[in-house]
Amino acid sequence: MKRLREHDSGDKNKNHMEKPAEAHPKSPVTQSAEPLVKLENVHKRFGKQEVLKGIDLELRAGLITGLLGPSGCGKTTLINLIVGSLVATSGKITVLGKPAPPRSVRSEMGFMPQSEALYNDLTAKENLRFFGALYGLSGKQLEVAIPKVLGQVHLEDQGKKVVSSFSGGMKRRLSLAIALLHSPRLLILDEPTIGLDPLHRIELWRSFNELAEGGVTMLITTHVMDEAALCDHIIMLHDGQIIAQGTADGIIAKAQATTLEEAFLLFENHESTRALEAGTPLSHGSRIPGKSQAPSHESEKEAHDV
Secondary structure, three states: OEEEEOOOHHHOOOOOOOOOOOOOOOOOOOOOHHHHHHEEEEEEOOOOOEEEEEEEEEEOOOEEEEEOOOOOOOHHHHHHHHHHOOOOEEEEEEEOOEOOOOOOHHEEEEEEEOOOOOOOEEEHHHHHHHHHOOOOOHHHHHHHHHHHHHOOOOOOOOOEEHHHOHHHHHHHHHHHHHHHHHEEEEEEEEOOOOOOHHHHHHHHHHHHHHHHHOOOOOEEEEEHHHHHOOOOOEEEOOOOEEEEOOOOOHHHHHHHHOOHHHHHHHHHHHHHHHHHHOOOOOOOOOOOOOOOOOOOOOOOOOOOEE
């Protein structure tokens, strides 16, 4: 799968992730509907380091939005602001009609972090019962919810198996099932397919598309170009700033590029050039125009996004 990196032009048509046959039709962002999530001029600093710089974005109901950018660009910080794990330094965040941190609406949100939080010595159903109790679901509610979510992630025949016997792809799907237990309206997924082989990625995306068809709104962070192309709406993040957003075709057309990866590199270099001309220091990992400084994404041991 193509990741955020420079490459020879001969590679542009290779190794694309096959789109699942069940993928829901791409639909334009509905401007008339009230956004489920809205960020207005949001900044986040850690000490002297400014990680997010004036973020404005909206998440519309029933769409899969992809947050695309290399590691260290601020993706995980941004979603942690939305779920309430962090508080913005300045700006306004509204989630499901409530100001962040959204404690009063957390029951309507599902979150799947990068790191798995599963108990390997328990079965899949036992994990679901444990996390369901944390969500406040009763025994009767769990009797209905557990078979439902296992079916949604295509693990209906694996519920009695101990998680230690699961493959990486099965564990990611079980993590997704946990996030779905309480039937959230909004689902936020941080690098959900990291470390998975192409087949398991396709299986997980089949679940995402089925959820979107059912009306669930999703925000998915990724640094994989082919996954971003499967989203209804893409937000490109570089050095803590949004450099482009829209549909994949719209972004490619605006950049006058031939691929999504080429479009990202063009927008990225444009923003870096503007920063240098304005005398603004580039953050660590930012690309200097004309030089190959693309971050590496190949190692599972890489540091998590800030």
